[in-house]
Amino acid sequence: MSGRLVLAAALGAAVLAPLVAPTYQALLMLPFMAYAVALLGLNLLFGYTGLVSFGHALFLGIGAYTGAFLTSVFKVRSMEVILVAAAALGALVAAPVGALCVRYVKIYFGMLTLAFGMVFYTFVLKFYRLTGGDEGMPFLRPALLGRSLEGLSKIDYLVGPYYYYSLAVLVLATLVMWRIVRSPFGLCLKTIRDNPTKAETLGIGVARYRWYAFVISAVYAAVGGALLGPPTGNVDPTLAYWTQSGNIVFMTLLGGFASFFGPVLGAFVFIYLQDWVMSIVPFWRLIFGAILAVIVIFAPGGLAGLLTPRPAAAPRP
Amino acid sequence: MTAHVVNLVVSGVFHASILFLVSAGLQVVFGVQKIFNLACGSFYALGAYVGVSAVAWYAEAGGPPALFILPLAIAGVAAGALGVVVERGLLRFVYDRDETFQLLLTFAVVLMMEDAIRMTWGTSPRSTAGLYLTYGGVHVLGTTVPVYNLIVIGASLAIAVLIGWLLTHTAFGCIIRASADNREMAEALGVDMRRLYAKVFTLGTALGTLGGALVIPATAAMSEMGIELIVEAFAVVVIGGLGSMRGAFVGALIVGVLRSIAISVYPELEMLLIYLIVIAVLVLRPRGLFGGAPA
Amino acid sequence: MILRAEGLRKLYGEVCALDGVSLAIDAGEFVSIIGPNGAGKSTLINVLTGVLRPTAGAVTFKDRDVSGLGPARLARLGIARSFQLVQIFPDLTVLETLQAAVVSRLGRGTRLFASLAADREVQEGAIDVAELFGLGEKRHVPAKQLPQGDKKLLDVASAFALRPELILLDEPTSGVSTADKTTIMESLVSASKRIGVRAIIQVEHDMDIVFAYSDRIIALHEGRVLADGPPAAIEADRRVVDTVVGRRARAG
Numbered sequence: 001m002s003g004r005l006v007l008a009a010a011l012g013a014a015v016l017a018p019l020v021a022p023t024y025q026a027l028l029m030l031p032f033m034a035y036a037v038a039l040l041g042l043n044l045l046f047g048y049t050g051l052v053s054f055g056h057a058l059f060l061g062i063g064a065y066t067g068a069f070l071t072s073v074f075k076v077r078s079m080e081v082i083l084v085a086a087a088a089l090g091a092l093v094a095a096p097v098g099a100l101c102v103r104y105v106k107i108y109f110g111m112l113t114l115a116f117g118m119v120f121y122t123f124v125l126k127f128y129r130l131t132g133g134d135e136g137m138p139f140l141r142p143a144l145l146g147r148s149l150e151g152l153s154k155i156d157y158l159v160g161p162y163y164y165y166s167l168a169v170l171v172l173a174t175l176v177m178w179r180i181v182r183s184p185f186g187l188c189l190k191t192i193r194d195n196p197t198k199a200e201t202l203g204i205g206v207a208r209y210r211w212y213a214f215v216i217s218a219v220y221a222a223v224g225g226a227l228l229g230p231p232t233g234n235v236d237p238t239l240a241y242w243t244q245s246g247n248i249v250f251m252t253l254l255g256g257f258a259s260f261f262g263p264v265l266g267a268f269v270f271i272y273l274q275d276w277v278m279s280i281v282p283f284w285r286l287i288f289g290a291i292l293a294v295i296v297i298f299a300p301g302g303l304a305g306l307l308t309p310r311p312a313a314a315p316r317p
Numbered sequence: 318m319t320a321h322v323v324n325l326v327v328s329g330v331f332h333a334s335i336l337f338l339v340s341a342g343l344q345v346v347f348g349v350q351k352i353f354n355l356a357c358g359s360f361y362a363l364g365a366y367v368g369v370s371a372v373a374w375y376a377e378a379g380g381p382p383a384l385f386i387l388p389l390a391i392a393g394v395a396a397g398a399l400g401v402v403v404e405r406g407l408l409r410f411v412y413d414r415d416e417t418f419q420l421l422l423t424f425a426v427v428l429m430m431e432d433a434i435r436m437t438w439g440t441s442p443r444s445t446a447g448l449y450l451t452y453g454g455v456h457v458l459g460t461t462v463p464v465y466n467l468i469v470i471g472a473s474l475a476i477a478v479l480i481g482w483l484l485t486h487t488a489f490g491c492i493i494r495a496s497a498d499n500r501e502m503a504e505a506l507g508v509d510m511r512r513l514y515a516k517v518f519t520l521g522t523a524l525g526t527l528g529g530a531l532v533i534p535a536t537a538a539m540s541e542m543g544i545e546l547i548v549e550a551f552a553v554v555v556i557g558g559l560g561s562m563r564g565a566f567v568g569a570l571i572v573g574v575l576r577s578i579a580i581s582v583y584p585e586l587e588m589l590l591i592y593l594i595v596i597a598v599l600v601l602r603p604r605g606l607f608g609g610a611p612a
Numbered sequence: 613m614i615l616r617a618e619g620l621r622k623l624y625g626e627v628c629a630l631d632g633v634s635l636a637i638d639a640g641e642f643v644s645i646i647g648p649n650g651a652g653k654s655t656l657i658n659v660l661t662g663v664l665r666p667t668a669g670a671v672t673f674k675d676r677d678v679s680g681l682g683p684a685r686l687a688r689l690g691i692a693r694s695f696q697l698v699q700i701f702p703d704l705t706v707l708e709t710l711q712a713a714v715v716s717r718l719g720r721g722t723r724l725f726a727s728l729a730a731d732r733e734v735q736e737g738a739i740d741v742a743e744l745f746g747l748g749e750k751r752h753v754p755a756k757q758l759p760q761g762d763k764k765l766l767d768v769a770s771a772f773a774l775r776p777e778l779i780l781l782d783e784p785t786s787g788v789s790t791a792d793k794t795t796i797m798e799s800l801v802s803a804s805k806r807i808g809v810r811a812i813i814q815v816e817h818d819m820d821i822v823f824a825y826s827d828r829i830i831a832l833h834e835g836r837v838l839a840d841g842p843p844a845a846i847e848a849d850r851r852v853v854d855t856v857v858g859r860r861a862r863a864g
Contacts, residue, residue: 104603111555115595115599183727184723187715199701201699203685203687203774283436
């Protein structure tokens, strides 16, 4: 039950943050919430199905560019339309990409996803007439629930309506994912993670289930990517670069892939710690690289693994 | 027209030579330790910066400009010593773990080295000024080809031959091939895996740092050059086949020359073409052109 | 006739593991496949369960050609198996393992948003099988923490949880103590009656178990059927005693 208390407290803090916390800190919650949505999806693949994608930034990028195109080219400003379109496009791209990728596991799966991610990255980088190249594209302020909100200053918009909108999306995404991992489907994914040969003999078609998980995780990443756009008002190709894929796997591991909320925790710690480190020294990568190394070597269960009394399940030893 | 083709081929093969060195480092490490080393691009960047510094120091000390390639190559190889530190300090803890964790640990090295390089050499690009021109050029079919490029191509070829000889004609090479095939068997035969892994990883690192040092007279050193090169090296080893030296050689030529042609014919295509080839290879022939069975 | 194999051949490169094996299994039979190491027993099981595609020949299950359909499809058609080297889901509990099998049998694996905990049919189906195999007490123990005998039992139990018509057991008692062997055999015989399994095929090295439980014994040797008959006939067959049974006794 203490878990529920912690959760309620975290949610309460998130609701109150814009009212009590300094604006700057509240603004940092926006990328956190966007990444948290993406990571919930990534972990369905990583923690529950046992596949590590090194190209998931591809779907972050698809989500973000969907929003940028809709708002700045097609003059569609409704965030609901953007999120649905991002999810649909994420699924549309993930369907063929996933069908090819899930035929492989481990390092080959990672490499294939990385290659697809780089295809997208190079595409948006090089076709600058369409995408603005390395300068990116503007992601104009979206209307929320049909309200245009143009009258608000950017800060008021972001720490006000947009903040609570993001929080609502995160809560909804969490609830849906919570159901998915506790469904018969979620159980089948775990059997595949633990022992694909055995899962197959129980009649669970491994490739098909991996593909479902891949597509769902892509939808989550695309929605997360779309949420990342409005705070900066601009999307650029670095969002889809391979190091970005590495960073989101890092966040998942940091929080703990064996735990449902681990990745959310990981995104939170990553965003705030990165901001804090950068305020002291410009070299956050040096520190974060060291943190990642320490986690991989000494605490593969991540922060959630350290916090919970029972030892974190080592996945595929 | 011929001149254009010659230029394309020479610049493509020059790039391929550098790519081969880095990819060969990636392959030898993957072959023996089964670790896909994302940090090999970072080692390449390190080699470039160390090379710049070595050449600058050499020029200050008044060494004859014509021989600058010596301190450059020595510095490049010497920077490979970092490999021992990374292997003994980090990688050795995760040999019995899932390869995902090994991959992420090398990613940690990527992050750390990128900033370590920025801390040491600053964020602005560093170059060796005009040294590139020291050796002048030769006229081939109506165009001028820099002699330096030819030297590097020759050096890379020599290293390829040397590696081939090392693998097939020396006791060390025999141990490497045996361990790549069957680790348990090699261990049972008395191969000291600890020392072998340290040596192999250092060799892989030194190939990367040497590649970085040799490229530097032709281009400027930038802190992002590592993470950019790793994806090209990645393309090389996937096309050639993971763990295969011949694969690294052929893959580097394919990637190097294709990239050079793409840049000249249709710049938008550049790496896009390469990644599409990578995907085609992974889907149609996951072992690559020369690889063994997929893990 | 529930399962029929005709002229099965399996080549691994130059090596011939199965060289024209034909057999037929009737409903109600408990058939043991015996043979010395390298006779092709495991290859035969793997071909019959779709893990391996035969080089030549065909497998028919209930008058349907199922050669090379793959284990997942065969499992859904009603052929289940267990493994010689125990296969478990290390991080799943006993109950979760059995639930996965029941979910698969009921075709509910793609229910993305349904609650597993609230699915009474799955819950009860899993508990039933756990009780049947004496694993009820340990239902919340992760599989990796079970003792070896229980791991083997769980592997077999999960195959039964599919309520298959035909079950193939690859050395169901290998690697477990003599006491555990009897427990496993008794559990699976009574479970097959309760669940309505129509036929059992097992590969087994322990001749005491083979002769105690089988209705029929098929002896394999060098990829061919050496003998096929009731236990009494096999016991009387000099060739089988020399190559399989006798050798076993001397080794033991």
